[in-house]
Amino acid sequence: MSSVTPRPYLEVKDLTVRFETDDGVVQAVSGSSFSLEAGKTLGIVGESGSGKSVTSLAVLGLHRTRSNAKVTGQIWLDDQELVTASNEEVRALRGGKMSMIFQDPLSAMHPYFTVGAQIVEAYRIHHPGVNKKVARERAIDMLARVGIPQPSRRFNDYAHQFSGGMRQRAMIAMALVNDPKLLIADEPTTALDVTVQAQILDLIRDLQAEFGSAVIMITHDLGVVAELADDVLVMYGGKVIEQGPAIDLFQRPQHPYTWGLLGSMPRMDREVRDRLTPVKGSPPSLINLPSGCAFHPRCPYAGRNGDRSFTDIPVLTGGAHSVACHMSAEERTKIFQEEVAPNL
Amino acid sequence: MVAYLIRRIFNAVLTLLVVTLVTFGIFFMVPKLTGSDPALLYIGKTADKVALDGIREKMGLADPIMVQYGKFLKGLVAGRDYANGPDVTHCPAPCLGYSFKTEQEVTPLLMDDLPVTFSLALGAAILWLIGGVATGVISALRKGSLLDRVVMTGALAGVSLPIYFTGLLASAVFVYWLGWLPQGQYVPFLESPADWFVQLLLPWITLAFLFAATYARLTRANMLETLGEDYIRTARAKGLPERTVIGKHALRSGLTPIVTIFGLDLGSLLGGAILTEAVFNLRGLGYQALQAIKGNDLPVILGVTLIAATFIVVANLVVDLVYGLIDPRVRLG
Numbered sequence: 001m002s003s004v005t006p007r008p009y010l011e012v013k014d015l016t017v018r019f020e021t022d023d024g025v026v027q028a029v030s031g032s033s034f035s036l037e038a039g040k041t042l043g044i045v046g047e048s049g050s051g052k053s054v055t056s057l058a059v060l061g062l063h064r065t066r067s068n069a070k071v072t073g074q075i076w077l078d079d080q081e082l083v084t085a086s087n088e089e090v091r092a093l094r095g096g097k098m099s100m101i102f103q104d105p106l107s108a109m110h111p112y113f114t115v116g117a118q119i120v121e122a123y124r125i126h127h128p129g130v131n132k133k134v135a136r137e138r139a140i141d142m143l144a145r146v147g148i149p150q151p152s153r154r155f156n157d158y159a160h161q162f163s164g165g166m167r168q169r170a171m172i173a174m175a176l177v178n179d180p181k182l183l184i185a186d187e188p189t190t191a192l193d194v195t196v197q198a199q200i201l202d203l204i205r206d207l208q209a210e211f212g213s214a215v216i217m218i219t220h221d222l223g224v225v226a227e228l229a230d231d232v233l234v235m236y237g238g239k240v241i242e243q244g245p246a247i248d249l250f251q252r253p254q255h256p257y258t259w260g261l262l263g264s265m266p267r268m269d270r271e272v273r274d275r276l277t278p279v280k281g282s283p284p285s286l287i288n289l290p291s292g293c294a295f296h297p298r299c300p301y302a303g304r305n306g307d308r309s310f311t312d313i314p315v316l317t318g319g320a321h322s323v324a325c326h327m328s329a330e331e332r333t334k335i336f337q338e339e340v341a342p343n344l
Numbered sequence: 345m346v347a348y349l350i351r352r353i354f355n356a357v358l359t360l361l362v363v364t365l366v367t368f369g370i371f372f373m374v375p376k377l378t379g380s381d382p383a384l385l386y387i388g389k390t391a392d393k394v395a396l397d398g399i400r401e402k403m404g405l406a407d408p409i410m411v412q413y414g415k416f417l418k419g420l421v422a423g424r425d426y427a428n429g430p431d432v433t434h435c436p437a438p439c440l441g442y443s444f445k446t447e448q449e450v451t452p453l454l455m456d457d458l459p460v461t462f463s464l465a466l467g468a469a470i471l472w473l474i475g476g477v478a479t480g481v482i483s484a485l486r487k488g489s490l491l492d493r494v495v496m497t498g499a500l501a502g503v504s505l506p507i508y509f510t511g512l513l514a515s516a517v518f519v520y521w522l523g524w525l526p527q528g529q530y531v532p533f534l535e536s537p538a539d540w541f542v543q544l545l546l547p548w549i550t551l552a553f554l555f556a557a558t559y560a561r562l563t564r565a566n567m568l569e570t571l572g573e574d575y576i577r578t579a580r581a582k583g584l585p586e587r588t589v590i591g592k593h594a595l596r597s598g599l600t601p602i603v604t605i606f607g608l609d610l611g612s613l614l615g616g617a618i619l620t621e622a623v624f625n626l627r628g629l630g631y632q633a634l635q636a637i638k639g640n641d642l643p644v645i646l647g648v649t650l651i652a653a654t655f656i657v658v659a660n661l662v663v664d665l666v667y668g669l670i671d672p673r674v675r676l677g
Contacts, residue, residue: 062580095583102581107574111673112596122582158672174582 007079008035009214010059010182015073017054017063017238024287028054031073032240034233038181041208041215043229043246045222045261047283051238052218056184059216060100061090077182096126098182099175101204104191105167109159116155119143119174126178142173146203165196169203176207183208184216189224201227222265226250234258237284237294244321254323254332256299259340277343293326301327301335352664356657363653364420368413371642376409385444385640402428403442416441440650441643443636450647454629457616460530461628463540464547464620465613471552472559473606477599479556480563484598485590487568495560502557511550511623518546530626547624551617555609559602567598600670604663611659615652 017029029051036042044052054063059077063069064087075082077098082090102108110118119139124130130138136155143151146169159167168188175183185204189197205228208215217228225232225246232249234242234257242255253259260279281298284290296302296310303310307326314324325332375382383400400406403426404415418424419439426433426442435441440450479499483492502510519527525546531539570576571594579593580586616630625631629648636644668674 060581062577065580065586091583091585093583094581100581102574102578104574108578110575110579110593110597112600112671113593114672118582121584125583125585125588160673 007076009038009078010216011035011074011076012055012059013074013076015055015058015075016071017051017058018070019066020068020070021287026286027289028238028286029058030238032233032235032238033073034231034240034243036182036214036216036231038214039208039212040230041217041228043225043232044216044218044235045220045225045232046235047220047279049283049286050235051286052235053186054238055235056100056186056216056218059182059184060094060098061085061087062094064090092126095122095175095180096178097180098184099178099180101168101171101175101183101185101188103187105164105171106159106191108171109167111159114156114158115162115170115174116140116143116157119170119177122174123177138177139173142177143170146170146173146176146207147199148173164192165199168192168196168200172200172203172207176211176213179211179213181213182216183213184218186218187220188217189221190219204228222250222261234261237289238286239294239324240316241295241325242321242323243316248321252321252333253336254321254329255295255325256301256332256335257295259336259344260298262344263340293324349665352661356661359657360650360654361417364417364650365413367646367649368416369409371646372412373409375642382444382642385642386442386447398428398431402426402431402433440647443644444641445636445639445644450643453644454632454647454651457627457629457632459532460626461614461616461621461630463530463533463544464551464617464626464628465610467544467548468551468555469606469610469613471548472555473602475552476556476559477563477602480560481567481590481595481598483560483564484567484571487564492564496564499557499560502553503561505554507550507554507619508623510553511547511620514546514550515624547620547626550623551613551620559605562605563598563602566601567594570594570598573597600667603666603670607659607663607666608656611656611662612652614655614659616648 012035013033014031015029015033016027016031019026019028032051032055034042044055046052057063058071059075059082061082063071071083073083077093080089080093082093109115113121116136116139119142120132120135123135123138124132127135140151140155143154148154148166148169154162154166154170159170162170168191172188183204188204189200192200201224204215204217207213215228217224219225229246232242232244232246233240234249234255236257242249242253242258249258250262253262257279260277263277264279266276279298280300284294284297290297292311293299293302293314299310309326312326314326316322316324317329323332327335372382375385381396383396383403383405386399386403387395404412407415415424419435419437419441421437423437423439424435426435435449436451438451440454442448443450443453446453479495483495486492515527518525526542528543531543533540571590576589576594579589584593616628616633618630618634620626621628621630622634629651632644633648635641636648
């Protein structure tokens, strides 16, 4: 490449994912761009249907098996472009250089194969020369590393014989068995007990430190993001509406939707009688997005002082902390300090 | 596991006992209630009083119904003697009595029919299992394509058309019109495997078409459901090639429910395929049952019913045991 600075490990440029359905074209992701360095964690936050899972599935090339999906833009992983790559090239990377942890480990594991066999399978597909015995040892070693007691015995168990937390650990073992340099975790703690959630997050953080992988943490839980992420991407209606370093984003959130997310998060230091303030309304239809700023129908500040500029689609401001909103930075800062921050 | 097996076998025997009770009750009590006389049926309309009393004595028809039932069960398990003074006929176990029509023992009569029915059922089962599952899988993988629509329309026809229509149509086309297949008789396998095969080909295809249609629809639905499962996405995310994803992960779950229905279908077919056997003039259990029904031959009807019920009960048991082996989530016990 011509640029002097090395490309980040993962760089996504202007990614668009569309699904053609009987009801119309679902614009699941429209022009999102982000990048991620090795060893760093990117949190992607948003409501259901905001495009966060679709984005990650696009990186893994998992939309390729759906004939109605259309992916455009660029995805660079370790200097290899994936959108235009062949199915076989992407398949060889899947589970190898990049792998994924899914939300519900019970449904994400095959019910008829033992957990051990599924890990062995994942290992051997990327290490064709390895015999079964070595692969088995590798799988047991991985089970031990993710903290599963008696790994050589649990190797022969089925997913339904594991507890929820142990199952997610096994899923993580399977995802990491080939030392991936990019790990995508799609709401890895949503289906788990609260007591287990923290353990799993700790595990992911420890393993990341050990393996030096880049991690994309997809979640709707800002608490998880605050704990793990270096950078945050906030998505709404298939678009990135705010992105920046996690510290900045939590201290000086810029987008009214981000304010809404923060306001709907329970906090220990808040008075019990204070009610959570949900973001009013419901997520937009991806077939028929609101014109202009997709968030404007739910935005309490849209059209204030007679400003009708929300009818145009806002663009990201650019820079380290970037936001897509019509209001000027001064305006937003003023509103945040006077109206939003006191209630957070 | 052993305890489960013993309990299941005990249950199976109990079920069969209830079947004997019900069938015996219907076939030997109903004549009593309606005033028809089994002794008369044994001997024929012109029998005189002495002969009738003699047959009543010998067949135990004068005994109370529960005694008769007890003797019937004893005959099934240990064989029984029909005796009227010095005139003794021994009927070895499992004794199902004597046909009203031919005065032959029912058991060997039905045993002679078994190979025909078995040949028909097993051959057809192999055909429909392979054909139905294969078309179902292909349909699922090509969902919405022209091929899928053609196959599913064909399957709908297969499910809806009765066997006496498809059977006669197939005979008309392949035997009488095209002359590709002989219109003949069943040839035992041991006599000539080639003739056995050729003679059974049309009945197999006809019967298999009916079942294959159901299996294709079922397989298609199962596969489509399985392909939408999270663990299929996981398999792809691991980097498995598509043929492994479909051929190993999807088929493994998509076909498991087929085992259940296959076992039950096969079990009930082994008890006789009345329509198919009648259409193709195959002298199997189903054909025998049809003749018995026409001729009011109660012991034969009872015998066929019992055999059919036994196959169904055994098939159920086998299916449950097999399911415990192929689905690790099923616990036997």
